[in-house]
Amino acid sequence: MASIVQVEGLRKVYEGKQRVVALDGIALGVREGELYGLLGPNGAGKTTAISICTTRVLPTSGAVRIAGIDVVESPALARRLMGIVPQYNTLDRACTIYENIHFHCLYFGFSRTDAKQRTNQLLEQFHLTERADSYPSQLSGGLAQRVQIARAIAHRPKVLFLDEPSAGLDPQSRIAMWDAVRGLREEGITVVLTTHYMEEADELCDRVAIIDHGKILVEDTPATLKGSVGAQKVYCLDLSDRDSPAALVGQLKLVHGVRGVEPTSGGIRVFADNADGLLPEIVRVSNPYGLRDLTMTETSLETVFIRLTGRDLRE
Numbered sequence: 001m002a003s004i005v006q007v008e009g010l011r012k013v014y015e016g017k018q019r020v021v022a023l024d025g026i027a028l029g030v031r032e033g034e035l036y037g038l039l040g041p042n043g044a045g046k047t048t049a050i051s052i053c054t055t056r057v058l059p060t061s062g063a064v065r066i067a068g069i070d071v072v073e074s075p076a077l078a079r080r081l082m083g084i085v086p087q088y089n090t091l092d093r094a095c096t097i098y099e100n101i102h103f104h105c106l107y108f109g110f111s112r113t114d115a116k117q118r119t120n121q122l123l124e125q126f127h128l129t130e131r132a133d134s135y136p137s138q139l140s141g142g143l144a145q146r147v148q149i150a151r152a153i154a155h156r157p158k159v160l161f162l163d164e165p166s167a168g169l170d171p172q173s174r175i176a177m178w179d180a181v182r183g184l185r186e187e188g189i190t191v192v193l194t195t196h197y198m199e200e201a202d203e204l205c206d207r208v209a210i211i212d213h214g215k216i217l218v219e220d221t222p223a224t225l226k227g228s229v230g231a232q233k234v235y236c237l238d239l240s241d242r243d244s245p246a247a248l249v250g251q252l253k254l255v256h257g258v259r260g261v262e263p264t265s266g267g268i269r270v271f272a273d274n275a276d277g278l279l280p281e282i283v284r285v286s287n288p289y290g291l292r293d294l295t296m297t298e299t300s301l302e303t304v305f306i307r308l309t310g311r312d313l314r315e
């Protein structure tokens with residue numbers, strides 16, 4: 001199936017006092033109707049990628065096509081095909097919620113009657129009817145985010161770009177936002193979002209590209225990415241002896257069910273299967289090396305990132 005968003009060899013170098021290679025030649029393809037996530041840590045290049053796709057930033061080289069339309073050659077045409085929710089709230093503070101959506105419709109060429117009808121329909125769809133006359137400053141972060149999404153899809157774009165849609169939202173608003181985004185799929189809207197929350201990418205996205213230092217490391221379904229780790233659990237050992245001893249690494253590798261062992265700044269990380277009796281065995285082997293603490297987590301997209309980069313997403 002042809003990609004509705006096609007990114008090829010995309011490179012962005014910000015020239016300034018400091019030369020920053022924000023995107024180092026990324027390629028990706030988003031399929032029609034898909035919910036696609038760009039997952040990466042701070043400074044990975046997510047906003048730069050979205051900004052180029054949405055015609056706000058020019059690439060240094062490479063190309064982006066939305067439904068076959070080149071965003072650099074035909075920005076105005078491309079913008080008709082896309083909705084944009086940027087990383088920061090861009091609602092017009094001087095206008096009501098109703099007006100924010102209504103003016104967007106008029107800007108995109110709706111007649112007054114159509115704009116009114118579409119605005120009312122969106123307010124209803126996003127459970128905002130009661131807030132129609134409120135101003136953006138009177139809304140919680142979660143509600144403001146819903147208004148931004150409603151406004152972004154008002155002109156019926158094929159693709160919606162969301163940059164960090166849940167940054168700063170409380171857990172409840174985040175789940176409401178996820179539901180709103182899932183609802184868009186039923187309307188046939190393709191969604192591309194960026195996030196640095198691995199649970200968000202995992203829960204919400206059909207496919208995920210992991211981006212770091214301007215490069216795409218992997219792109220696949222969350223299930224396949226997690227499966228690629230080849231282990232179900234990750235044990236993080238905190239050792240008082242910070243120079244994690246090679247002898248302990250060697251011993252842990254021999255424990256039944258252990259798939260991989262690697263030193264970290266404060267101890268050792270063990271990748272393992274769901275083997276019986278593994279936890280006490282790890283504790284027994286590590287105790288003589290000054291085991292201070294131990295945490296166990298299920299394999300997640302975070303694990304995938306750690307495996308690929310040796311770093312934590314949050315570090």
Ligand SMILES: Nc1ncnc2c1ncn2[C@@H]1O[C@H](COP(=O)(O)OP(=O)(O)OP(=O)(O)O)[C@@H](O)[C@H]1O
Nearest residue numbers: 014016020022041042043044045046047048049196
């Ligand atoms: N206008 C700019 N001028 C110079 N450097 C920039 C500019 N915008 C971004 N950068 C740099 O480019 C790199 C990528 O930034 P970008 O904002 O795309 O990352 P991000 O993944 O969106 O990060 P965050 O999670 O912080 O939003 C960073 O090193 C950033 O400092």
Ligand SMILES: [Mg+2]
Nearest residue numbers: 046047087164
């Ligand atoms: Mg960003």
